[in-house]
């Protein structure tokens with residue numbers, strides 16, 4: 001289902017003088033209302049906390065809004081840890097879930113007091129050597145053939161992430177010997193999944209493993225982190241996951257497996273997409289119309305602003321601003337300017353008749369949108385704007401300039417270079 005836009009053409013026209021296209025604009029009211037609904041639903045789970053996956057939308061202004069809504073931060077790199085720190089988030093409000101991790105990132109995470117979630121059994125000694133074993137430690141479980149995964153995250157048996165079941169047991173034993181006192185168990189095996197039963201099955205698998213750890217080692221786990229991966233309805237015919245039903249399903253599993261065996265633990269998640277995804281929009285102007293073997297609508301944005309359609313063939317709904325009520329009888333490919341033929345936001349999309357100068361709204365760019373941007377072809381990263389609750393617009397990241405782009409080059413050295 002495609003939700004109504006939080007702005008109209010008049011509003012966007014009024015900001016274009018100050019904020020030229022392309023830009024991403026995020027809807028603060030939508031994000032806050034959704035975060036409250038999410039926390040209300042999952043609040044039935046013991047000690048529930050969502051660690052927002054910073055990689056989805058690594059903007060400290062958005063992170064500050066989510067902090068106010070009691071979210072922690074799931075970080076996976078030095079820059080994301082620093083963003084959390086700058087936003088005033090530290091200690092166990094940070095979960096550091098990285099893979100193939102360099103030692104300096106573990107050192108920083110330990111320094112911030114973050115919960116460290118290790119990706120491999122060999123990382124226990126690696127962590128011990130570089131930063132010491134903290135009191136709280138968590139391991140990422142890869143359930144292998146027990147889950148099917150999907151095209152974004154891969155089939156678990158082929159995916160590079162996590163410990164095997166046997167390694168999880170060995171890992172807790174080893175970490176306990178080395179001084180860890182509190183233990184967590186994490187998994188993340190799906191991305192952009194709309195079937196709530198998938199997550200309930202994952203909870204079943206994780207809770208069974210909690211029981212196995214208790215039986216084999218006598219360890220009572222402090223928490224489980226069921227990962228992120230809740231999908232959003234990018235297509236008009238898709239339906240959003242019902243938070244209440246999913247929370248109840250996880251609780252039932254918790255009750256029958258954990259409570260029934262006399263145990264208790266906290267339940268965490270690290271959703272990104274479902275928290276901010278539907279509340280971001282990429283605004284781009286049509287600068288060329290091309291008619292060859294197909295009809296092409298050429299935009300001033302490119303896949304460097306939004307990679308998902310080119311990378312995954314992902315659908316993003318497109319609205320032509322001011323033409324919302326017009327008949328969609330024009331079939332076209334909506335393209336960007338990269339020297340890559342897959343630089344298309346849409347293929348064979350039916351839209352209303354389009355003219356140069358029209359503004360397109362590309363929906364659902366609030367997660368894994370701007371953050372997946374890049375500089376290929378020397379393209380500059382766009383600005384990020386926030387539509388505030390009171391209707392005002394604030395620039396929360398400026399557009400990159402050519403000077404930013406060239407900052408890593410030394411042109412003085414070039415002059416002398418022969």
Ligand SMILES: Cc1ncc(COP(=O)(O)O)c(C=O)c1O
Nearest residue numbers: 053056228229230270271272273
């Ligand atoms: C370890 C981990 N946690 C959480 C997420 C967030 O996923 P989503 O934004 O789909 O909820 C990701 C996504 O790549 C991830 O790799």
